[in-house]
Amino acid sequence: MKKKFIPVFLSLGIGLIAQEKNGNTESDTIKAWSIQGKNTVMLNQAAFSNWIGGGANNVGWLAGANYNITYEKDKDLWENIIILGYGQNNTKGIGTRKTQDVINLSTNYGRKFAESWYLSGGVSLQSQFAAGYEDGNNPEAAKISNFMASGYVNAGVGVTYRPNDNFTMTLRPANARFTFVLDKELQYAGNYGLKNDSDSALFQFGFLGTAIYKLKLMENVDLMNTASVFSNYIDHPERLVLSYGAILNMKINKFLSTNITLDVLYDHNQIQKTQLKQTLGIGFAYNIDNGVKRSDKKDNQSWLKK
Template sequence: MKKVLVLFILLLGIFFNAQVTDYQKIIDSIGQKKWDSTSIDLDSLSNPRIIDIKSLKRDEVQINNSVVIVPNNDASPLTPSSILTLPTLKRWFIFGQNTLVFNQSSFANWYAGGNNNIGVIGKVNYNIVYKKDKHYLDNNIQLGYGFVSSTGQSTRKTDDYINIMTNYGYELAQHYYLSTGFQFLSQFTPGFNYSATPDPVYDNRISKFMAPGYLNLGIGLSYNPNENFQLIVRPLNGKFTFVLDKKLQTKGNYGLERDGQSMRAEVGTMVNVLYKIKLFKDATYVNQINFFSNYLEHSERVDINYSGALNLKFNKYITTSVTVDVMYDHDQIQKVQRKQTLGVGVTYNLGYKVDRDSNTGVIKPFIN
């Protein structure tokens, strides 16, 4: 009996010892997994990998993980470099500027004399860019119209332009872009020579919509090392001049070679330079100059178009702009053409809106 009891106790001890061992194995395996997940792999320190952590600029507001809005009050043209300094893009970039300028004078028994008048100029400038990887589609719309109305005189136009650009581009390397696209320029309403016809009628018109109208098509390269400088070279560029008003289809008008001609075609090279100077905090001067040489006829006669704009910002909405435009086109008129404007008015800017991504860049092939 004693032998049976001793054997029973021995078997019971072996059983309990086996159970404790299984539980310990389970507990040990859990502990090992926890240790493996939190411990440092010392071997990996021999080949470290640096992770780029994106940071927002001080003047940015992060709305959520995918959208960043950056305010911009600079009226100067956008360049690839100015976009590359923003948070990374995903698909869409939008910038819009709206300007309205008023001028008004009123006189009553004023001994020095004067004429009651009121003037208005409205301008819009929108950039809409679509980006995916190294491919870009850049759309720019610039519209402007102004008039002045004085007592005893007909309403006179002071500004009138349509400028629409669409360009496709491909990023080749840092600061270099391959681009192609078109640019369309014209005006909204008929224009008159008020010196020759102080009170003109429609038959006195010297221009109108699509008379003239200009279309530029080209392919080339652009170089943009920083936001203040941009160089565009298009060795293959087509320039088409349209005059779709029969009254204005006269030899010599807008470079037409014969009476009744409605279109003049030129093929040549185009060079465009943008240089922006920041005078002080709220004042910038933007220089833009364009050269075009016709391969087909008189390549030595280079068309030159210069535009200078001084932009002064008083506060978020009130701005002053002084512009000077100088142009020489031997085929149109063998004299220097000049236009100067000064305006103080209200400007409202839409901020940059970009989606975040791992790639950056935008192409600005055409400059006005």
């Protein structure tokens, strides 16, 4: 998995860095398309020898890519978000366990009808790259997840409110939610809400609300918040699927940064308990900020008046 996964980040970074170098003047970078991205590789290690306090030698790594690719022109707004992350830790006497595993892709297109409001429609995908197991991802324990098991695809229409680049809220009163369980070992009734054994998907239809809020706490310290809520009209609409994610990025210099992530999830079909995940890492990071959106330039905001 590690060998397959790292080239994804390298190819993303190389391609976007090449685009960044092509824009050498201000006139070149004032355009409809803008790309903001971060590639990170975090490393951690601990070694012990005759240490009375105890401890086990271990080494770990986290790799991630976080991109926001936006098109803004006239009344059109098209926002694409790519969040990928994977990490492992190897501890002496225990073996290798994954510590981070996320795939989050979304695209949303909107057509402006009022100040900061857009009629919109979009699609999103959430899943993970590798299998997960009970007992701390122990591969000898029972398998509880895998790639696209579960995987969630949302597709719907509604409205998007975007008063500035730091806040986006989308409300979809008509949203189809597909839960995929493509690993045959996990296809049994009740797992991820499946109705029958051997089912590979579950269909739901309801309301989806999502929000992204970016906040600059101080120089070189940024916090990105994401939240979502889903209610299924067809069955038990009171059983809300709730999620919240936070990424605190503290930039040390051009190539070094510290990341703290927090994820909170409640999904009745997964487990009837609140799920919590937190990570901390320090390592190499490369930021990409390719292009100034027209909305950032006061002399290019005539499209807002149309």
